């Protein structure tokens with residue numbers, strides 16, 4: 001009995017030291033570099049919940065972090081027992097990117113998604129290096145430009161579907177744009193959007209969204225906080241067994257699809273000397289680089305492109321459409337630029353100055369990836385004069401930096417015209433990082449920007465947008481931060 005009591009006391013003491021005392025001490029040490037809050041176990045999750053309740057926006061305190069003191073260096077918080085430094089000062093961010101070898105991505109919140117997607121976004125070391133090298137050419141702007149006709153075709157199809165299904169009065173901008181950007185990633189990879197392919201009655205986009213949403217929901221549960229991904233991996237509930245089985249079926253379906261597409265392109269090249277297929281796969285096959293990557297890795301990388309490209313670009317488009325309904329002067333200026341432009345080539349659309357400014361401003365004001373993945377320090381080092389201890393979490397918070405009044409005048413205003421002012425070119429290149437920076441920056445940024453321009457150009461030409469007056473925007477995290485109530489706009493056809 002006494003031994004059991006001693007063991008229980010010992011365990012309790014261990015938990016108290018590990019979860020409360022040591023993190024609290026470390027937190028106190030780092031608070032001298034900036035501001036911060038320590039909440040045992042819950043950490044920043046509590047802050048997000050408070051933001052939601054008080055301000056209807058889970059990211060509110062992050063956006064207003066620098067309002068009172070724009071010279072702050074860091075904010076110190078915690079995730080469970082881990083101490084986390086949010087960094088938002090350009091010089092510290094620069095040092096962070098120069099120290100990439102001292103970090104790896106912290107798996108806690110992404111671990112469950114990684115059960116399904118294990119490609120270039122989460123890879124480290126040599127695996128990441130070889131994927132990045134291989135795909136760099138296919139994502140180069142010169143090659144990406146050739147994908148413009150595919151993007152135009154997918155956009156026209158979606159527009160026809162919206163009209164045919166009579167969705168004009170109830171246009172769910174984010175869901176619809178994610179459907180479109182999902183098809184664009186698939187089309188960019190395969191050379192066609194595979195809209196007619198079905199797995200258990202669902203299209204590829206629907207299946208991928210279903211799986212990714214289910215995994216994101218699992219991650220948001222208390223069970224995940226306590227037991228981690230293992231609980232769901234083991235399939236201890238009926239629903240998690242169903243998801244695990246769907247993942248397996250989808251993986252083998254997709255592997256077959258990739259193999260048959262490669263064969264088709266190879267046959268095309270054998271018979272005709274070249275291929276009419278313009279896609280990432282065709283680029284790899286026609287330059288014989290396809291043999292430098294295993295089929296398994298190729299398929300994991302495709303899912304990584306899908307995960308990284310669909311949600312982000314879909315959000316950017318859906319939210320930009322919403323901002324246009326809220327900022328009428330911005331909307332009419334953009335409409336005028338698009339209406340008076342005669343040349344519909346991608347070269348010309350890419351250069352439209354106000355369209356460009358609107359996208360840049362949306363990426364600043366609401367960048368879908370303005371909080372980078374958490375990194376965990378793999379060794380002791382120093383950034384911006386701050387000594388970083390192995391095991392700490394360091395995360396660039398562009399969301400706070402992009403609202404710094406010392407960098408952007410009147411930062412809480414949505415004002416695309418700021419990007420037309422010559423003064424903006426003087427800002428430090430680490431002050432604006434919607435696509436991150438350094439060697440692990442966004443490989444798909446040219447594709448994202450090009451498709452955003454093509455899609456907005458077409459939608460603005462075709463429709464007028466408005467937002468129901470009683471709609472209240474409340475933003476919360478799922479995988480990215482997004483509206484809690486569906487963002488349903490009203491569209492009317494333009495003459």
Ligand code: HEM
Pocket residue numbers: 120121122132185304305306308309310312313316367368369370371372373374433434435436439440441442443444445447448
């Ligand atoms: C508006 C749209 C997009 C935004 C704002 C965005 C932003 C970002 C950011 C901030 C990162 C760095 C994440 C981190 O290291 O923590 C990133 C990485 C990445 N993005 Fe994007 N992205 C967008 C669209 C796309 C598209 C369309 C694709 C491809 C189809 C893509 C593929 C990737 C990949 C593969 C990575 C990981 C790169 C690596 O680790 O080497 N992204 N993105």
